[in-house]
Amino acid sequence: MKVTERIEALRGFLKQQNVKAFIVPSTDPHMSEYVAPHWEARQWISGFTGSAGTVVVTENEAGLWTDSRYFLQAAEQLQGTGIDLYKEKLPETPSIAEFLKAKLSPGDAVGIDGKVFAWASAKNLKQELADKDIQLKSIDDPFDSIWIERPSIPQNPVFILPLQYAGESCQEKIARIRQQMEADDIDVTLITALDEIAWVLNLRGNDVHCNPVFVSYLLIGKQNVKLYIDPCKLTQETKDYLDKCQVTVNDYSSFYIDLEHNTYTNKVLADPAYINYTTYQSMSPHSELRQRKTYVALMKAIRNQTEIDNLRHAMVKDGVAMVKFLKWLDTEAEIFHETEMSIDRQLHAFRVAQADYIGESFDTIAGYGAHAAIVHYEATPETDAFLQPKGFLLLDSGAQYLDGTTDITRTIALGPLTQEEREDYTLILKGHINLAMAVFPEHTRGSQLDILARQPIWQRRMNYLHGTGHGVGAFLNVHEGPQSIRMEENPITFQAGMTITDEPGIYKAGSHGIRTENILLTVPAGEGMFGNYLRFETVTLCPIDTRPIILEMLSAEEINWLNQYHAKVYEQLSPYLDKVEQEWLRIATTAI
Secondary structure (H helix, E strand, O other): OOHHHHHHHHHHHHHHHOOOEEEEOOOOOOOOOOOOHHHOHHHHHHOOOOOOOEEEEEOOOEEEEEOHHHHHHHHHHOOOOOOEEEEOOOOOOOOHHHHHHHHOOOOOEEEEOHHHOEHHHHHHHHHHHHOOOOEEEEOOOOHHHHOOOOOOOOOOOOEEOOHHHHOOOHHHHHHHHHHHHHHHOOOEEEEOOHHHHHHHHOEEOOOEOOEOOOOOEEEEEOOOEEEEOOHHHOOHHHHHHHHHOOEEEEOHHHHHHHHHOOOOOOEEEEOOOOOEHHHHHHOOOOOEEEEOOOHHHHHHHOOOHHHHHHHHHHHHHHHHHHHHHHHHHHHOOOHHHOEHHHHHHHHHHHHHOOOOEEEEOOOOEEEEHHHHHOOOOOOOOOOOOEOOOOOEEEEEEOEEEOOEEOOEEEEEEOOOOOHHHHHHHHHHHHHHHHHHOOEEEOOOEHHHHHHHHHHHHHOOOOOOOOOOEEEOOOOOOOOEEEEEEOOOOOOOEOOOOOEEEEOOEEEEOOOEEEEOEEEEEEEEEEEEOOEEEEEEEEOOOOOOOOOOOOHHHOOHHHHHHHHHHHHHHHHHHHHHOOHHHHHHHHHHOOOO
16 A cells, blocks of 8 residues: 555544544554554554654644654655655644644544553643644554554563673562652552563563563552563563562553552552553542652663673673774775665674674664765665765664663764865764763753753854763663753753763755764762762773864864773773774874
């Protein structure tokens, strides 16, 4: 079926349900950023393959709302579909609620599948639509009937993450959660985010591409713990392990039924951004919902010493793979014969050779020239560009190792550059270094640090619309909260043990894109005026291309940071390289 035919099939279903519009988010019942193929309904209905976006279909119109990472990609992929692109965060772009109120009449109903719609989002949308007497109605999943050969919910096996990687047992984590519950007078903690469940239980899976999680729900009570999962995912070993952890296994399909039949008066803690609308509706009227982030979100974000040590091990392995790749690209690759997809395969081969490698942490972004201006570009056979000995290659990639998750971006000069490209590269490097050097008081928020990375390009009246930094999981999701560094306000403050990426960028459509990204670890910086201070330690180990730099644009302090960083890269990676690779790395990390 073509996209236009799929939209018409959806409209036919909506007519039967007596709703005038339907909203298709990108999520699954667990509000995951990346989802299993079964829940890729937004991609199926629109043809847009980006990870973030929402489709709205009315009787006569259809629109896709997405963020700046995907403006160029969405514009290309929506051509000929009849779906209009709505660019989020631009002043002229209406919100979904504003669009619906403009297109619908009082008394009309807007449909959603409550299982894939966050309760907080549904609550806010319901209030906004009520201004015009428009109802929000949870209906049956239309894609069960109109999506022919829809993929099934995954049934991949779950495996145990040994204590040498987790650093804290499942029992100890549950005990910590219960201590918090006792202090807050909570009877039950409801956990629906897949990475939080995996972290608590020290289990990993393979249900979501690049994310080692498994589809499930978790209820932690004062006396019992219930895991809702398809039993076919569990081997005898994992069953015995869960029994030892005093975790009761229930069928995934019984979750909503159990919620409905819970007749006890429970104070239930749940994150309104992560429980879906159907979960909220299914809760017993005897339950009192306490709305806040789960205890797990912050516990998971603050790494224990074992996780920190393992992160450093993973960074050495990933750094070795990256150096081998960069050396190959610089000295062995026949540039005219290489494409965006072929270099992706070569980098993959270097990573596969590393110990404890499990897979990629996300699909590699290898964008040459103008493709690098598409923030989350992913090459396809149709778009796969040949490299040339000029301009920039932007390479954003990462891996999953048993001991850690990596995420790194390097912008590489393949030959002569324009003055504009060199200036933009140097400005981004300045912003990257400014954030990496930050020293700040405890309880500082990410929005207070964001300007450090943006100031150099703001002075040139340039900006990027994605966040500057996100947390990274411990052999978990590559994007992890609740901490972040971005312009938008986030009340979560930084604490020692948190990771964050440092990735400012510039994207000029039709010309070039530049981004430099490392992972930072938040560490103590000592006591100072009015309390304790924190700083960032750069844990990513890989040379930053110095060839495009305009040296006069860097301060002495910025040059010193880069030289010290490169000395550290050489010291920590060279023992794992042969003599030819060591010599290449020595030149790549030579002080400027």
